[in-house]
Amino acid sequence: xxINTISxxxxxxxxxxxxxxxxxxxxxxxxxxxxxxxxxESLFAAVLLFDFTMRTLRLANFSxxxxxxxxxLTGWGIAPKLCDESPKRFALYMGLSISLLLAVLFVAxxxxxxxxIAVILFVCALLETLFDFCxxxxxxxxxxxxxxxxKNDRDFK
Numbered sequence: 001x002x003i004n005t006i007s008x009x010x011x012x013x014x015x016x017x018x019x020x021x022x023x024x025x026x027x028x029x030x031x032x033x034x035x036x037x038x039x040x041e042s043l044f045a046a047v048l049l050f051d052f053t054m055r056t057l058r059l060a061n062f063s064x065x066x067x068x069x070x071x072x073l074t075g076w077g078i079a080p081k082l083c084d085e086s087p088k089r090f091a092l093y094m095g096l097s098i099s100l101l102l103a104v105l106f107v108a109x110x111x112x113x114x115x116x117i118a119v120i121l122f123v124c125a126l127l128e129t130l131f132d133f134c135x136x137x138x139x140x141x142x143x144x145x146x147x148x149x150x151k152n153d154r155d156f157k
């Protein structure tokens with residue numbers, strides 16, 4: 001496989017997630033990020049951290065954002081749009097890391113740095129929500145390409 005033929009749509013895992021659910025959840029993350037930016041209250045960072053943790057641990061039933069997303073999708077009768085789970089899962093881990101960093105920075109009183117990190121989270125969530133453009137997924141695909149190049153794959157040129 002050449003670098004020109006690999007695409008972001010190549011199946012990387014056998015598990016699939018609903019891209020519509022991902023976008024609804026990312027809207028909620030963007031919304032909470034804005035509220036966090038305006039209020040500077042660590043409670044909102046804690047909510048983000050809790051939600052990312054529940055989804056990372058595959059305990060979606062305890063995730064408030066997932067619960068709201070499920071309510072919206074079933075209420076509006078939106079059909080699932082399935083996509084590969086691996087890149088979205090990687091992005092979820094990045095979101096967990098960022099929300100953990102946010103919570104620690106706010107508790108430590110480092111609000112200027114936390115504000116900068118919250119803006120990054122907001123931009124990433126907004127890109128996913130509005131344009132279905134996942135920064136974490138792009139990083140995931142880049143890592144996969146680097147790994148393929150590092151294996152000296154004779155088909156990878």
